[in-house]
Amino acid sequence: MNIQTQPMHRYIDHRGxxxxxxxxxxxxxxxxxxxxxxxxxxxxDKKAIALQRTGKLGTYPSHLGAEAxxxxxxxAMQSTDVLAPYYRDMPALWARGISMLQNLQxxxxxxxxxxxxxxxxxxxxNDDMPFCVPISTxxxxxxxxxAAMKIKGLHRVTVATCGDGATSKGDFLESLNCAGxxxxxxxxxxxxxxxxxSVPLHLQCHAEHLVDKAKGAGIKGIMVDGNDIVAMYDALLxxxxxxxxxxxxxxxxxxxxxxxxxxTADDASRYREDEEVKQAWQFDPxxxxxxxxxxxxxxxxxxxxxxxxxxxxRINQAVEQYLALTVQAPESAFDYLYEKADPDLHYQRDALxxxxxxxxxxxxxxxxx
Amino acid sequence: xxxxxxxxxxxxxxxxxxxxxxxxxxxxxxxxxxxxxxxxxxxxxxxxxCKRVIDTPLAESLIAGVTVGMASQGLRPIAEFQFQGFIFPxxxxxxxxxxRLRNRTRGRLTCPAVFRAPFGGGIHAPEHHSESIExxxxxIPGLKVVIPSSPQRAYGLLLAAIRSNDPILFxxxxxxxxxxxSHVENNGLALPLEQCFTxxxxxxxxxxxxxxxxxxxxxxxxxxxxxxxxxxxxDLASIKPIDMATITASLEKTGRLLVVHEAAKTCGVGAExxxxxxESAMCLLKAPPKRLTGFDxxxxxxxxxxxxxxxxxxxxxxxxxxxxxxx
Ligand SMILES: Cc1ncc(C[n+]2csc(CCOP(=O)(O)OP(=O)(O)O)c2C)c(N)n1
Numbered sequence: 223m224n225i226q227t228q229p230m231h232r233y234i235d236h237r238g239x240x241x242x243x244x245x246x247x248x249x250x251x252x253x254x255x256x257x258x259x260x261x262x263x264x265x266x267d268k269k270a271i272a273l274q275r276t277g278k279l280g281t282y283p284s285h286l287g288a289e290a291x292x293x294x295x296x297x298a299m300q301s302t303d304v305l306a307p308y309y310r311d312m313p314a315l316w317a318r319g320i321s322m323l324q325n326l327q328x329x330x331x332x333x334x335x336x337x338x339x340x341x342x343x344x345x346x347x348n349d350d351m352p353f354c355v356p357i358s359t360x361x362x363x364x365x366x367x368x369a370a371m372k373i374k375g376l377h378r379v380t381v382a383t384c385g386d387g388a389t390s391k392g393d394f395l396e397s398l399n400c401a402g403x404x405x406x407x408x409x410x411x412x413x414x415x416x417x418x419x420s421v422p423l424h425l426q427c428h429a430e431h432l433v434d435k436a437k438g439a440g441i442k443g444i445m446v447d448g449n450d451i452v453a454m455y456d457a458l459l460x461x462x463x464x465x466x467x468x469x470x471x472x473x474x475x476x477x478x479x480x481x482x483x484x485x486t487a488d489d490a491s492r493y494r495e496d497e498e499v500k501q502a503w504q505f506d507p508x509x510x511x512x513x514x515x516x517x518x519x520x521x522x523x524x525x526x527x528x529x530x531x532x533x534x535x536r537i538n539q540a541v542e543q544y545l546a547l548t549v550q551a552p553e554s555a556f557d558y559l560y561e562k563a564d565p566d567l568h569y570q571r572d573a574l575x576x577x578x579x580x581x582x583x584x585x586x587x588x589x590x591x
Numbered sequence: 592x593x594x595x596x597x598x599x600x601x602x603x604x605x606x607x608x609x610x611x612x613x614x615x616x617x618x619x620x621x622x623x624x625x626x627x628x629x630x631x632x633x634x635x636x637x638x639x640x641c642k643r644v645i646d647t648p649l650a651e652s653l654i655a656g657v658t659v660g661m662a663s664q665g666l667r668p669i670a671e672f673q674f675q676g677f678i679f680p681x682x683x684x685x686x687x688x689x690x691r692l693r694n695r696t697r698g699r700l701t702c703p704a705v706f707r708a709p710f711g712g713g714i715h716a717p718e719h720h721s722e723s724i725e726x727x728x729x730x731i732p733g734l735k736v737v738i739p740s741s742p743q744r745a746y747g748l749l750l751a752a753i754r755s756n757d758p759i760l761f762x763x764x765x766x767x768x769x770x771x772x773s774h775v776e777n778n779g780l781a782l783p784l785e786q787c788f789t790x791x792x793x794x795x796x797x798x799x800x801x802x803x804x805x806x807x808x809x810x811x812x813x814x815x816x817x818x819x820x821x822x823x824x825x826d827l828a829s830i831k832p833i834d835m836a837t838i839t840a841s842l843e844k845t846g847r848l849l850v851v852h853e854a855a856k857t858c859g860v861g862a863e864x865x866x867x868x869x870e871s872a873m874c875l876l877k878a879p880p881k882r883l884t885g886f887d888x889x890x891x892x893x894x895x896x897x898x899x900x901x902x903x904x905x906x907x908x909x910x911x912x913x914x915x916x917x918x
Pocket of ligand 1: 417
């Protein structure tokens with residue numbers, strides 16, 4: 223049976239029909255906002271892939287199909303909460319107020335892409351973690367962050383995200399276990415997109431559902447339709463609220479599907495049937511919400527085309543800014559390593575500067591001649 | 592105050608800093624009620640409570656990751672590993688995260704954390720309890736490595752490590768945890784990091800060492816002195832970065848270099864020190880530099896352990912060879 227049709231926390235089914243009365247918070251404006259955000263990040267994603275294909279971005283992991291998960295996370299969190307994201311979480315960062323430019327910078331190979339600006343007037347310093355490339359490691363950091371909040375007596379909640387493959391790793395299980403023991407304000411969200419590069423879920427985990435792991439840790443678990451943004455947002459609001467009130471951690475399994483290659487360096491057609499992907503498109507989170515909104519007279523094709531124009535403008539503006547950025551000086555690799563560099567590092571730094579100057583001279587000489 | 596042991600000095604420093612900085616928290620296995628397997632954290636939980644003295648589940652990767660997370664939020668966590676030999680599950684966090692957080696975020700987030708672990712052989716412990724792997728950590732850009740070798744330096748260097756805004760691996764030579772005693776002034780004064788300590792002045796050989804080997808090195812220096820050979824004994828203390836200025840200044844007097852370490856030979860810190868001397872102070876040398884190190888073997892179980900520990904005689908002989916062959 224297709225896991226996406228199984229019963230789980232859900233309000234809008236994949237045909238755009240309401241299957242349960244909407245929660246109280248779900249007003250028209252907010253649903254329209256969710257929709258606009260999802261459309262924007264999807265078009266951004268398309269653009270980012272195109273930039274990679276033309277050599278203007280490094281390897282890039284698409285979030286195609288995961289828009290509802292990320293936008294729900296970023297929108298449900300308070301700006302004072304802390305996010306420990308994984309690499310497919312551009313939508314969550316975007317909804318939290320981190321710009322497209324910043325994301326382009328990161329995947330374009332510039333560390334400044336992780337130097338997020340403050341997003342909260344109450345907290346001048348942005349405390350969100352940068353992307354973690356080693357799988358699952360962010361989960362343990364999130365435990366530390368949530369524990370820090372508890373120690374300091376702050377009512378700030380930490381959200382950690384990961385993929386389904388990440389749940390196999392010790393770090394994930396150690397974190398879940400510890401979050402239970404310490405009763406800390408933490409919400410884990412698994413983006414169960416059913417593939418970890420080429421390894422399908424059933425080769426990753428023998429439990430019936432990933433959310434079952436919450437039981438082993440003694441924390442609350444909710445299995446949510448990750449393509450229904452209403453259900454996602456609702457589950458997050460509940461879990462964040464519970465965490466904020468000191469009632470402990472929650473594990474959310476967001477069931478979805480990776481509609482894209484793993485990254486721009488991957489070719490999923492080598493290990494995945496076209497038929498499976500075609501079927502998965504029927505559960506597209508964006509089409510689902512659009513159908514619902516149109517049926518409710520909350521959205522129209524006119525509004526759609528106006529919004530698309532705005533999206534393209536904004537995306538193109540971010541790309542222009544990105545392409546116009548000056549590259550950090552090569553010696554910046556030395557400048558953020560320690561608070562203060564030791565004498566040998568100073569010497570190495572000078573050596574690098576000399577080398578860079580020599581190379582630049584050669585390059586410009588080569589171009590002239 | 593009476594003389595105290597190295598482990599008591601560690602405990603004293605932890606008490607002092609927790610008292611004076613509410614952001615300092617400590618975490619690890621058995622560190623609460625039990626005070627840690629070596630009692631480094633004795634009494635801390637009673638004084639500071641379970642929010643600041645945190646018994647973790649038995650999971651080293653978690654301990655290191657949690658420490659990184661806490662440090663990113665402005666706490667000053669001190670993580671204890673029960674033995675250096677159990678630090679391997681935590682390597683990913685030390686190398687991939689603690690060492691890189693500042694660089695990755697261009698200084699937005701930092702990792703002011705201390706990772707403590709008892710290390711070294713000589714206590715008849717089971718397998719995986721006798722490792723000396725400081726070189727592995729010294730190799731990682733973004734980490735600092737500190738090794739105290741006396742109660743006073745354990746106290747002062749640990750305070751400095753906790754106050755440092757960089758992640759520090761603080762390795763405690765457990766063989767001398769209780770065998771060396773000295774007076775420690777509990778005045779909260781930190782010792783400088785990144786600096787050697789010259790423990791004995793001499794004119795013939797510069798002996799650079801650290802950790803428990805300091806004890807045998809000083810004994811050997813006494814013996815050799817009776818035979819007219821005067822060793823200048825330097826406790827490296829900061830393994831990364833290395834204070835070459837002190838070593839070079841000493842070589843200007845002695846012209847002979849002997850490095851002594853318990854860790855295995857290949858790619859050990861001795862290789863680094865000798866290479867640096869070869870690169871920039873070769874002309875100071877009257878004889879080829881020498882290193883006396885552990886063997887490139889797995890530390891044997893304790894019946895054979897003594898053969899693998901550096902003995903006073905080994906140092907005496909190495910120093911003599913260094914003098915005799917190249918008069
Ligand atoms: C510790 C570690 N091992 C291997 C990798 C290489 N790797 C990168 S992504 C990935 C698959 C992750 O799958 P999943 O957690 O399901 O997330 P998804 O990419 O599907 O969203 C692997 C194996 C890595 N980054 N880190």
